[in-house]
Amino acid sequence: MKKVLMGNHAISYGATLSRVQVIAAYPITPQTQVVELLSEIVANGELDAEFIKVESEHSAMAACIGASAAGARAFTATSSQGLLLMHEVLHWASRARLPIVMANINRAISPGWTIWTDQNDSLSQRDTGWMQIYTADNQEVLDSIIIGYKVAEKVSIPLMIVLDAFVLSHTYEPVDVPDQEKIDKFLPPYKPKIKLDPEDPHAFGGLTAPNIYMEFQYNHQQAMMEAKKIINEVGKEYGDITGRYYQNLSPYKVDDAEYVVITTGTISKTTNIVVDKLRDSGVKIGNLRIRTLRPFPSEEIYEQLKGKKKVFVIDRNISFGNTGIFFQEVKASLYNTDIRVPIFGFVTGLGGRDVTPELIEEIVNIGIKNEKPEEEVIWMGVKK
């Protein structure tokens, strides 16, 4: 059924269709409506779930960990400072190999106090051992939650769905809400591989000495690498029932392109408009949207960028003292390959500043005009 939904409610519907059994969350702008709607859905009896009100985001994730360890499908959502407060338990969830799915609405970090979007909150959780998927429209948000559970439960790794504050979270778009029956077939009830069970008691997460700790990390990494394939497989399976296919990468007119812009989140939708415009004037350009940050689809990025002349990475984030983070990731993944083309790193749109088609066109023009980047980080739209 088609509905007109804000991104936040697309998340709530995604979680409802996934038949989550435990929801633990603490409200924070711009995430609040996600759990507001979920609490109504649970209170109305439309979803058979425990809704746990907690006193902080740290507790929200801790409650999800307990629920997931007991064999329930657990869900939470947060943003920015809330996600940062969760940091310690995010590591716990992933190393305990619990397939929790959470939504994080990208909100910039304070100070200065802000509620608008950029990616530094989720990117500072890059190494927590979670999978991270960056979405670009409300339909993808809803679908990614459902796909997310299937992927997470297959590889026993938690998964974070990321979306832009306000640009998606509070913006209404037409969204196809799939039939519950269809989703039930796609995503059967969660069958935990191990769980807390009084009939078969075990203690989890106990002291792990140097003689065996490393093997757990090795297995976690192997599962993460396996997830690259699983995300594409499950994305295809979902496409076969809904007509909407999701993969690690979302290329737009990249095949015959000479120049490729690399984008994430909603900036990529704006970039597609710019690509169309420039194509009309004869510029062979494409846009490669990275959906999956962890696991990082290095091999697929290599395949997409093979034979291109130049690459322009747009980052809505900054790693102070280095560069934009997707720029680092792309460069690092290509270093041991035969691709030796200039890669430009642009930082823009921090704290929710608009990234307009004009600005993206300017980025492309800088990239095409200059033989190679003159600066390691090219700040765009900043009043220097």
Place this chain on the structure above:
Amino acid sequence: MFKPGKKIEFKSAKEIPLTPMSLGDMTHNYTGSWRNLRPEIDYDRCIDCMICWKFCPEPAIFIENDRPKIDYYFCKGCGICVQECPVKCIAFEEEGK
């Protein structure tokens, strides 16, 4: 009385569970080796009240022939029994003396 369990050892990452979890008991883990002070019951003065048995947190005191007995494989030497004994018949001796 005491019967040690089997220590589970893993040879490779392929054998280990999904996440660190208890699979056997801990009776192979002789925590008695942590002990610096060793409680010893003077059975001539002991009144068999079993207060030491009740208070031992491990529990490393068991009952044998109606008398309390300390299991030195697991007693960590915390001294709670020494403190709680109503007739002060448990002495604390330095290990290795």
